[in-house]
Amino acid sequence: MGEELQKLIEIAKGVTPTPEHREEQRRSFAYGNTAYENGRITREMVNQQAEKLARTAHDRKGS
Numbered sequence: 001m002g003e004e005l006q007k008l009i010e011i012a013k014g015v016t017p018t019p020e021h022r023e024e025q026r027r028s029f030a031y032g033n034t035a036y037e038n039g040r041i042t043r044e045m046v047n048q049q050a051e052k053l054a055r056t057a058h059d060r061k062g063s
Helices: 003-013 019-037 043-062
Strands: none
Touching: 019 043
16 A cells, blocks of 8 residues: 555544535435436435425434
8 A cells, every 4th residue: 555545544544524525425325326226216305305304203202
């Protein structure tokens, strides 16, 4: 492995993703895996379901 690549890897190890970035990555992962199995799945569908799940979780916390 090159020295530059090793430096970048070490820098990346210290990065802490924001909650927003983690959510973006989660949705991207969900889309990639579901669209692979079913070509009719869209990013919009994944986003709609993620928002619905977030609202449900928020409502449960408030109860």
